[in-house]
Amino acid sequence: QVQLVESGGGLVQAGGSLRLSCAASGRTFSTYAMGWFRQAPGKEREFVGGISWNSGNIYYADSVKGRFTISRDNAKNTVNLQMNSLKAEDTAVYYCAASKWVVVTTTSRNYDYWGQGTQVTVSS
Numbered sequence: 001q002v003q004l005v006e007s008g009g010g011l012v013q014a015g016g017s018l019r020l021s022c023a024a025s026g027r028t029f030s031t032y033a034m035g036w037f038r039q040a041p042g043k044e045r046e047f048v049g050g051i052s053w054n055s056g057n058i059y060y061a062d063s064v065k066g067r068f069t070i071s072r073d074n075a076k077n078t079v080n081l082q083m084n085s086l087k088a089e090d091t092a093v094y095y096c097a098a099s100k101w102v103v104v105t106t107t108s109r110n111y112d113y114w115g116q117g118t119q120v121t122v123s124s
Contacts, residue, residue: 001092001096001115002026007069009094012086016122020081022115030074033057033099035111036081036121038092048094051079059104064090075106088124092119 008020019066035050049060053068058070067086071080079096095112105111 001037002029004031004096004098004115006094006096006115006118009120011121011123014053014088014122016084016086017082017084018120019084020083020094020096020118020120022044022079022081024079026077029077029098031100032112033101033104034070034072034079035080035104035106036070036097037097037111038090039079039095039110039121040089040092043092044055045095045108047106047108049081050099050106052102052104057104060107061106083120086120086122088122089120091120093119104113 003025005023031089033052036048037102039045069082095117096115098113099111
């Protein structure tokens with residue numbers, strides 16, 4: 001069992017930065033691939049990026065590539081999402097999720113545990 005709690009969301013102007021964190025409970029955190037998803041009002045949840053258990057495999061959605069960076073610290077049971085050059089279209093609720101898959105998976109149904117989400121609002 002893994003419990004996930006996101007933090008770091010907020011309101012930022014376009015072009016600004018935010019750093020989201022996801023704190024995980026449970027001794028098996030280091031065995032999970034971790035992903036970040038987001039959901040904007042009226043839209044489906046979409047994959048943002050993911051990182052494998054040992055950080056050897058990192059994958060980003062095209063829409064955030066070059067602007068967002070995922071990292072994890074297995075000793076601290078945390079995964080972070082650094083978001084730079086934010087755009088209005090990045091506005092959404094952001095979720096972290098844990099998957100038992102060995103490699104990063106972009107499909108939400110492959111994730112076993114989810115956080116409650118944190119709101120990110122980018123004003124233009």
